Amino acid sequence: MNSWTQMIVTQLRRDLKLAARLGGGGLLAVAFFVVLVTLVPFGVGPEPALLSKLSIGIIWVGVVLSTLLSLDRLFQADYEDGSLDLMFLSPLSLGVLVLAKCAAYWITTALPLVLVAPLLGVLLNLPAENYGLLVLSLLVGTPALSLVGAVGAALTVGLRRGSLLLSLLVLPLCVPTLIFGAAAAEGHMSNFYLLGAVSLVLVVVGPIASAAALKLNLG
């Protein structure tokens, strides 16, 4: 194993262990997601045909908002206890560590949302043929949300009222993912390619931008 993969695995393991022992983050996001989706019928009315038409959009918007919810903690704890300074001193690129942290964040926060999404689809009368597409589109699209979110989290780390600023910075950048993701779940197949492209580009660009933002906040 070369040092990069080793570092990614170590970082990933540490973050997953921390998330498992502290609990909270991922499950809270799921709870928020469920409550958010439950609120929509109270607003628009219980008519099954209408809900069925709106279901994919509601779920995708819900996922976008729920991934944002605990994003401000992504670097905050490491910033406060000084681990971030140690990562900064490591001889390898900070971007690689950021990528590992994003992966851990995705596993602990986004993946539970993806798993619970079909259940919410039942509540919203999602058409039967869309279940597979919805889960697949979320699997392809949520990494993009985590990676864009990481840039915002890195910029606002250590700021008071950082989480509000974070939403303002990140939400407009989520527009393409939301558009392609929701359209892919509707069954417009070409959107899967575009959604995948957004995620892949962000795998490269996101950690670089996040690392630059972290450096200026530490330096």
Next chain:
Amino acid sequence: MFDLANPKKFMDFSARLLPWISGAAVILLAIGLYLALFVAPPDYQQGESVRIMYVHVPAATLSMGVYAFMALASALALIMKHPLADMAAKAAAPIGAGFTFLALVTGSLWGKPMWGAWWAWDARLTSELVLLFLYFGYMAIWQAMEDPIKAARAAAVVALVGVVNLPVIKFSVNWWNTLHQPASLLRFEGPAIHPSMLWPLLVMFAAYGLFFAAVLILRMRMEILLRRARSLQLSQARARAS
């Protein structure tokens, strides 16, 4: 050009330049508005409401142009670490947001008689709205950080991330729009625009550009003076403390 990177020289030079640019902007704006509102012919399809276009189109173009300018200044600031580039980007943002807002308002005023609604989720209108949010985010990060050097770098990262995303956002919104509604809206199609309408538009473009330059220089001068005042206050406080 690079001589001007010295704030002192910039202050001297801009003090001499500013009256000329502002004067030219005011004169061109007056001529352009007169041509657009009184001289230019009404459109055979849109009637008198076509006159909104002369205010709307330059604002929409500059709303994106200013963002590009801001991103360029931010890139220069990150690479060369020069405070004037930071100031240029910071000074440009509220002007760009103003143009974006103007484009949105005039777009919706034009939409009322044309579409029968103040707002339609038209692709261009929607991407303007997202652009406005990007401006807000950029300005908010300047507000959120107390240390101006840190804030400048964070804002530069935000501007660059935004400018990379802007084409993707524009493309995706176009894509979304064609996906959900067939293009049934009235558009400027057909052959090139008639000279009687082109000239007022060009004058308005020049006026908007000069207006941007004048306000930009004004705001940059203000920023330099504010920073000077700040460092004076700091040194005074230090002298009193010691």
